[in-house]
Structures are given as structure tokens and as C-alpha cells.
Amino acid sequence: MLVVxxxxxxxxxxxGFWRNFWLSFITISILVLTYLTINFLIILNVIANSSVSAIxxxxxxxxxxxxxxxxxxxxxxKEFLQTxxxxxxxxxxxxxxxxxxxxxxxxxxxIILESLEELDGNPLGATLIIKGESVESYKKISTIIDNxxxxxxxxxxNFEDSEKFIAVxxxxxxxxxxxxxxxxxxxxxxxxxxxxxxxxxxxxxxxDEITIMKLVGANNTFISTPFFIESMLYALIACGISVxxxxxxxxxIQPYITSxxxxxxxxxxxxxxxxxxxxxxxxxxxxxxxxxxxxxxAIRRYLRV
Amino acid sequence: MIVLKNxxxxxxxxxxxxxxxNIHIKPKEFVSLVGISGTGKTTLVKxxxxxxxxxxxxxxxxxxxxxxxxxxxxxxxxxxxxxxYQDFKLLKKKTVYENVAFAMQVxxxxxxxxxxxxxxxxxxxxLEDKSDRYPIQLSGGEQQRVAIARALVHAPKILVADEPTxxxxxxxxxxxxxxxxxxxxxxxxxxxVSHDPSLVNYVKKRVITLEPNTDGIGFDQKVGxxxx
Numbered sequence: 377m378l379v380v381x382x383x384x385x386x387x388x389x390x391x392g393f394w395r396n397f398w399l400s401f402i403t404i405s406i407l408v409l410t411y412l413t414i415n416f417l418i419i420l421n422v423i424a425n426s427s428v429s430a431i432x433x434x435x436x437x438x439x440x441x442x443x444x445x446x447x448x449x450x451x452x453x454k455e456f457l458q459t460x461x462x463x464x465x466x467x468x469x470x471x472x473x474x475x476x477x478x479x480x481x482x483x484x485x486x487i488i489l490e491s492l493e494e495l496d497g498n499p500l501g502a503t504l505i506i507k508g509e510s511v512e513s514y515k516k517i518s519t520i521i522d523n524x525x526x527x528x529x530x531x532x533x534n535f536e537d538s539e540k541f542i543a544v545x546x547x548x549x550x551x552x553x554x555x556x557x558x559x560x561x562x563x564x565x566x567x568x569x570x571x572x573x574x575x576x577x578x579x580x581x582x583x584d585e586i587t588i589m590k591l592v593g594a595n596n597t598f599i600s601t602p603f604f605i606e607s608m609l610y611a612l613i614a615c616g617i618s619v620x621x622x623x624x625x626x627x628x629i630q631p632y633i634t635s636x637x638x639x640x641x642x643x644x645x646x647x648x649x650x651x652x653x654x655x656x657x658x659x660x661x662x663x664x665x666x667x668x669x670x671x672x673x674a675i676r677r678y679l680r681v
Numbered sequence: 682m683i684v685l686k687n688x689x690x691x692x693x694x695x696x697x698x699x700x701x702x703n704i705h706i707k708p709k710e711f712v713s714l715v716g717i718s719g720t721g722k723t724t725l726v727k728x729x730x731x732x733x734x735x736x737x738x739x740x741x742x743x744x745x746x747x748x749x750x751x752x753x754x755x756x757x758x759x760x761x762x763x764x765x766y767q768d769f770k771l772l773k774k775k776t777v778y779e780n781v782a783f784a785m786q787v788x789x790x791x792x793x794x795x796x797x798x799x800x801x802x803x804x805x806x807x808l809e810d811k812s813d814r815y816p817i818q819l820s821g822g823e824q825q826r827v828a829i830a831r832a833l834v835h836a837p838k839i840l841v842a843d844e845p846t847x848x849x850x851x852x853x854x855x856x857x858x859x860x861x862x863x864x865x866x867x868x869x870x871x872x873x874v875s876h877d878p879s880l881v882n883y884v885k886k887r888v889i890t891l892e893p894n895t896d897g898i899g900f901d902q903k904v905g906x907x908x909x
């Protein structure tokens with residue numbers, strides 16, 4: 377009996393869906409827009425995160441030492457820093473390497489090269505290049521160095537510039553995210569209202585049947601369930617359409633993203649492929665929750681079973 | 682069996698629909714309920730079908746006290762009390778067969794049971810040869826017979842007919858009353874609500890008269906006439 381009832385409920389939901397075709401069409405369109413907005417937000421997030429992590433990879437702190445400081449002392453500083461959990465990597469550039477790099481960098485500038493020749497010995501000191509575990513690490517690293525016994529032998533450090541740069545990127549990324557969330561919330565709200573209205577109209581369209589159902593002893597679950605199923609059907613179809621639009625759209629925009637972010641590897645296609653189930657699964661679940669919520673409000677209000 | 686004990690229904694303060702009504706209808710009885718507009722006939726039908734709750738008193742249907750019936754139990758009551766109305770309440774886009782089958786479909790009936798029962802009730806109401814017609818292709822009397830067939834699919838112990846002839850001419854009205862008598866002869870308790878004296882007098886069965894602004898019912902005649 378339960379199976380029979382289940383199929384009848386599905387059939388009533390299906391009939392309701394087609395009976396108000398244009399209303400169903402509008403509802404699905406709005407839900408598709410909601411899905412696409414959320415996907416657009418995810419794409420922006422992927423781009424922002426890839427950019428930030430690429431920049432983070434390039435950011436490091438350089439500690440410049442007096443040229444009089446001995447190599448053993450610098451090795452000691454290196455060992456000291458390497459033990460710290462906020463530090464990912466410490467690389468030493470000796471005074472000789474520093475000079476070699478400097479010469480290579482200014483090989484076309486004769487004045488600088490001549491000036492170097494006039495100096496006695498190597499004017500440059502060794503440098504320690506430090507990579508932090510995260511952006512937040514650099515501030516801590518600076519404090520560690522300042523508070524350590526090695527602070528006197530460090531001539532200079534360039535960490536403030538990196539920090540400001542990362543802060544700007546993160547600020548832009550968080551603003552983009554916030555804007556995206558506002559837009560997505562707006563669409564979620566619109567979806568709630570539209571689904572509510574669709575179910576309300578569906579109830580109105582079925583009012584004769586509902587009256588007769590009540591009259592002949594249909595139970596409340598049998599009367600109200602088709603409306604829930606109908607709204608879940610909207611969510612499911614909209615999700616399918618969203619997948620059909622999003623995946624080809626990603627294939628289309630990927631070359632443009634790649635050419636725009638030349639030095640940064642941003643692969644939105646792979647991201648969606650890897651996280652396909654998670655992205656669309658959660659979206660479907662979320663939209664179903666919206667549909668069930670707005671349907672239940674409409675049913676409570678307009679379907680007095 | 683329908684028992685109403687000291688039933689009072691107040692819609693809002695000052696809007697008294699039923700006052701201290703006591704009615705006892707035995708199983709297999711045919712009772713005509715009459716009264717002018719505003720005496721509470723329809724309210725009484727709604728109380729019996731649990732569409733309305735009484736303000737005071739007790740309502741027992743087939744031995745089941747439905748005075749404070751829980752909403753989820755109402756559908757089970759409605760399967761035991763068939764109801765037909767003046768406006769037929771048929772689905773225009775469904776055929777006669779589908780209209781009757783619909784009542785069973787929404788009540789968990791199996792396909793085989795539907796196929797067995799629907800032709801039987803259509804035969805009782807004399808519409809077995811019009812099962813594929815749509816309501817618009819039927820006369821008023823035939824449409825009311827479809828509504829009666831639909832009310833009978835659950836084999837109810839009680840059939841309440843609320844002004845079933847209100848939209849019909851005299852000939853069709855008489856046909857409907859004959860059908861109700863036939864259903865009563867099969868063993869179903871029938872409560873026939875009407876304001877048509879000729880039909881009530883034609884039946885020659887018990888008549889309960891509701892009177893306006895009266896505490897209790899007006900008259901209860903064992904083999905009565907329309908008395909107003």
C-alpha cells in the first residue's frame with residue numbers, strides 16, 4: 377500500500393509540475409540563477425585563493441647581515457630560525473654569492489661595476505632568506521628576530537613591504553567574497569519567495585482536488601507531500617541545468633583566466649572536477665532545504681489540511 | 682449510529698449556530714433534517730464530519746467519540762461517513778470512473794480493489810454505462826449520482842446528504858431521493874438534509890426539524906412531514 381501511495385504522490389507532484397508549466401519554468405530559472413551565482417562566487421574564490429597563495433609563495437623575508445659577521449654565526453642564526461614552527465624554510469646566500477648576484481643584476485651598468493672595483497673587498501654581507509608558513513607568520517618572525525640575541529648583527533630586513541602587499545591582496549579577496557555572499561544571499565532570499573509563491577499558486581490551482589481529497593478521507597501527508605515533492609523537483613532540475621551551464625562555461629573561460637594570470641596557476645576546471653560531488657551536492661542540499669522550507673510555510677499558511 | 686448530546690456550537694460570541702442539540706440516530710435509519718436557512722443544518726453536518734468542533738456537548742459517530750478528534754484521525758472518520766453536497770464537487774477534467782476512483786486512490790486503495798469496487802458503486806447509482814463520460818456531459822441528477830457513488834466507495838456506515846437536490850429539478854430530485862432510499866435499504870444510515878417539503882413528505886420517514894433561536898431541536902417525528 378505504501379508503495380502504491382508513494383507512486384500516486386509522485387504522480388500528483390508530476391501533474392502539478394506540468395499543470396503550472398510557466399510558473400515551474402520561472403521558479404526553476406530563479407533557482408538556476410541562484411546556483412550560478414554561488415558557482416560564480418566559488419570561481420572568484422578559487423582565483424583569489426590561487427593568487428594569494430602564488431603571491432605568498434613568492435613572498436619572503438630577507439635578513440641582511442654586516443659583512444663582518446662570520447659564516448659560523450650566520451649558520452647559528454639559520455639553525456635558530458629553522459627550529460621555529462612558523463618558519464617553513466631558511467636559505468643562506470653567502471657574501472660571495474650576494475656579490476655574484478649583484479654583479480649579474482647590474483652587468484650592464486658600468487658605473488656600478490666600476491664603483492665595486494674601487495672598493496676594497498666585498499661590501500655586501502650574507503643574507504638569510506626566510507619563508508613563513510603563512511602570511512601571519514612574518515610578523516612573528518620579525519618579532520622573534522628583534523627579541524633574539526642576533527638582532528644586533530642584522531643590518532636590515534625587508535618584511536614590511538611583503539606584509540603590506542599581502543594585506544592588500546587579502547583585503548581585495550575578502551571584499552570580493554563579501555560582495556559575492558551578499559549577491560548569493562539576495563538570490564537565496566528571492567528563491568525562498570519565488571518557491572513560496574509557486575507552491576501557493578499550486579495549492580490554489582489544486583483547490584478543487586484538495587477539497588475532494590479532504591472530503592473523501594485522504595490523509596494530510598497524502599495531500600501535502602506532492603507540494604514538497606514538486607518543490608524538490610524544481611531544486612533537482614535547476615541543479616541539473618546549473619551543472620550543464622557551469623561545466624561548459626568553465627571550459628570556455630579557463631583559457632582566458634590562464635592568459636590573464638600568466639604567472640599564477642589558476643585552474644578552475646580542475647577545481648570543479650575534483651570537488652564536483654561536494655560543490656553540487658551541497659548546493660543541491662541547500663536549495664532543497666530552501667524549497668522545503670518555503671513550501672512548508674506556504675502549505676501551513678494556505679493548505680488547511 | 683449518530684449521537685449528539687447537548688451540542689452547542691458558537692462561532693463567535695453572539696453567533697450561536699446550534700444550541701443544546703440532542704439527537705440519536707440509530708444504525709440503518711433514514712432521517713430527514715429540515716429547517717429554514719440559519720437554523721444550523723449545515724453546521725450540524727460539519728460537526729458530524731469533523732469540519733467543525735463543538736463548543737459544548739458530545740458527538741459520537743458509529744460508537745466513536747469524535748468530540749475532540751485529533752486532526753490526523755479525521756481522514757479515518759471521513760472514510761466512515763460519506764458526504765454529498767448540493768454543488769456535487771466533481772473534478773471536471775476527470776471522467777465519471779476517474780472521479781469515483783480518485784476517492785479510492787487518495788485513500789491508499791490498491792489498483793485491484795479500485796477496479797473491483799468502482800464498477801459496483803457505479804451500478805448501484807445506475808451509471809455503469811456512462812463511466813467514461815465527463816461531468817459536463819451529464820445532467821445535474823447524474824452528476825449528483827456520481828457524487829453519491831464517490832461517497833459510497835469506502836462502504837460508509839453513514840451517508841450525509843447536505844441539500845443534494847438543491848440544484849436539481851423535481852424529476853431528478855426524486856430520482857436522487859429514491860437512490861438514497863435504495864442505499865438506506867442496503868443498510869447505510871442516511872441523514873438527508875433538505876428544505877424541500879415535497880421531498881421530505883415523499884420519503885415518509887423520521888423528520889427532525891431545527892427551529893431558529895430555539896434551545897434544542899424543534900420537532901422530532903418518527904414518521905413525519907415537513908413541519909414549519
